[in-house]
Amino acid sequence: MTADGTPLIGLMLGDACGIGPEVAAKAMASGAVGDRARVAVVGDVRVLEQGMRDANLRCDYDVYETLDEVTWPRRTVPVVDLGNLDPDRIERGKVSPESGRVCGETLKHMIGLAAAGTLDIICYASLNKAALHRGGWRFPDEAHMFADFTGHDGLFGEMNVIPEFSTFRVTSHVALRDVPDLITPNRLATIVRLAARTLRSMGKQPPRLGVAALNPHAGEQGLFGDEEIRIISPAIERLQAEGIHVAGPIPSDTVFMRAKRGEFDGVVMMYHDQGQIATKLLGFGKGVTVHVGLPVTLTTPAHGTAFDIVGQGIADSGGLEYALRLAARLAIRTAPGA
Numbered sequence: 001m002t003a004d005g006t007p008l009i010g011l012m013l014g015d016a017c018g019i020g021p022e023v024a025a026k027a028m029a030s031g032a033v034g035d036r037a038r039v040a041v042v043g044d045v046r047v048l049e050q051g052m053r054d055a056n057l058r059c060d061y062d063v064y065e066t067l068d069e070v071t072w073p074r075r076t077v078p079v080v081d082l083g084n085l086d087p088d089r090i091e092r093g094k095v096s097p098e099s100g101r102v103c104g105e106t107l108k109h110m111i112g113l114a115a116a117g118t119l120d121i122i123c124y125a126s127l128n129k130a131a132l133h134r135g136g137w138r139f140p141d142e143a144h145m146f147a148d149f150t151g152h153d154g155l156f157g158e159m160n161v162i163p164e165f166s167t168f169r170v171t172s173h174v175a176l177r178d179v180p181d182l183i184t185p186n187r188l189a190t191i192v193r194l195a196a197r198t199l200r201s202m203g204k205q206p207p208r209l210g211v212a213a214l215n216p217h218a219g220e221q222g223l224f225g226d227e228e229i230r231i232i233s234p235a236i237e238r239l240q241a242e243g244i245h246v247a248g249p250i251p252s253d254t255v256f257m258r259a260k261r262g263e264f265d266g267v268v269m270m271y272h273d274q275g276q277i278a279t280k281l282l283g284f285g286k287g288v289t290v291h292v293g294l295p296v297t298l299t300t301p302a303h304g305t306a307f308d309i310v311g312q313g314i315a316d317s318g319g320l321e322y323a324l325r326l327a328a329r330l331a332i333r334t335a336p337g338a
Contacts, residue, residue, distance in 0.1 A: 002072040007037040007120040007331035009324060010110045013047050014125025015103055016087050017096045018305025019315035021051025024125050026317035027324060028059045028077055037328035038072055040119075042110050044102075045081040046088075056313055067118050082106060093310040095128060100135030103127050104145065111149045114296040120331040122298045123323050126305045141173045143291055146298060155190045156293035159198055159266075160275065160302055161326060162283030165259040166202075166266040167275035168195040168292075179271045180227060183214060185235040188268070192235075195266050196244050198292045201330060210264040211236055211248030212255045212274055219249075288323045290330070297330055299323040 002008050011028075014020020024041070025048065033039060041048060045063055052058055061077040064070055070078040085102040113119045127142060139145040147156055160167045170191050171182045192209060199207035211232065215225035222229055232249040239246050250258070252269070256278040259267050269275035279287050279302065287302035301319030309315060 002038050004072050006035070006072070007328060008067075008118075009033065009037050009039045009327050009331065010113060010119040010122045011039050011041045011324070012103075012106055012110060012122065012124035013041065013043045013051065015096075015128045015131055015305050016044075016047045016050065016085055016099045017090060017092045017094060017131070017310065018126055018128060018307055019054075019310055020125030020127075020305065021047050021087075022054035022310075022313065022315045023051075023301070023317040023320045024048070025051035025055040025057060025059060026315075027320040029055070029057050030317065030321055032321035032324045033328040036325075037120075037331060039077060039324065040067060040070065041077060041079040042067075042082065042113070043079075043106055044083055044085045044087075045079050047085055048079060050087045054311055054313055054315075067113065082109065093307040095130045095134065097131065097134035097136075100128065100131030100133070100137065102135070104132055104135060104137040107146070108149050111146065111296050115150065121327045122296065123320070123327045124298060124300050125320055126301055126303060128305045142300075143172070143294075146291055146294055146296070150295045152294050154293065155187070155194070156291065157191055157194055159195070159290040159292050160279045161288045161290060161322075162279050162286060164282055165256075165264060166195075166199065167279055168192075168198075168266060168268045169270075169272060169275065170268065171271050173272060176271065180214065180225075183227060183231055183270060185231055185238075188232065188235045189239055192239050192244060192246055192268055194293050195268055196246075198290070199265050203329075204265045206245050207265045208263070209244070209246040210250050210255045210259060210267050211246060212252045212267060212269045213249035214270045216251070216253075218251045286318050286322050288319065288326050290326065297327075299327045299330070 013024045061079045063081045090096045196207045214227045219225045219228040228249045291298040
């Protein structure tokens with residue numbers, strides 16, 4: 001929290017080879033979070049300047065070496081300049097190991113600030129997985145990298161949020177052939193509990209959850225697979241006995257329609273694309289990914305780095321603005337005494 005009791009969001013500019021700096025500049029200029037939270041940029045001020053040139057706008061900011069030097073409230077955006085990436089030395093619109101390396105370093109630094117209580121929550125513009133990997137951060141995805149940075153060895157997950165509903169994954173970045181073996185009663189139950197807890201922190205009282213089936217037609221009573229009978233249904237019954245408002249297993253060709261109608265606040269899906277197709281169809285450009293279950297919460301737009309439109313000034317900042325607003329909401333609701 002800042003000295004005036006307002007949550008502090010750390011904003012990371014994303015991969016400098018993509019549209020991250022541009023949408024960050026636009027989001028800053030939009031005043032997305034209003035007075036609900038304060039925003040401080042952590043990164044290289046030269047990358048921010050590049051983003052403002054791309055966006056064809058100026059944001060008033062002041063440069064600091066550490067967040068401890070910043071006073072609140074203020075009229076300008078504070079930028080903690082790490083001086084760790086000269087954008088003129090990398091080729092934009094392409095995967096850059098240097099940019100990937102710096103993205104990981106910057107986020108590791110910010111997670112350290114959050115763990116120390118200096119930042120309340122982190123919001124980052126889009127990263128590139130290939131760049132991170134080539135830059136030395138050899139993790140399956142950002143979530144595993146963040147778990148490593150925080151020393152977290154428990155279960156964690158990703159929540160995708162669109163205005164209509166949120167989704168949670170039992171499995172994520174794994175081969176489709178591996179999914180059935182990874183769906184266990186304990187893993188499913190843990191994800192449902194995490195989903196319910198996260199939705200409560202977003203103000204859903206009580207949160208209503210639908211669980212997607214793994215197989216077509218929810219297995220058609222074992223005709224197309226028996227995971228629903230052996231694993232999913234018994235786990236859901238135990239969760240219902242705990243008082244969690246959860247229904248399923250529901251065929252994935254209907255569960256998202258029911259959520260869109262308002263029947264569920266969240267959908268627990270069995271594998272990555274089962275829910276990503278639905279959320280991107282309904283909310284591309286406004287969807288947000290939230291990393292949950294970790295000691296530090298992070299939000300980010302659900303879209304990618306869009307190398308094909310870098311430098312054209314046409315990138316839509318709506319996703320990052322929504323990610324900032326959601327970060328403010330989560331930080332306020334999870335603050336001590338909230």
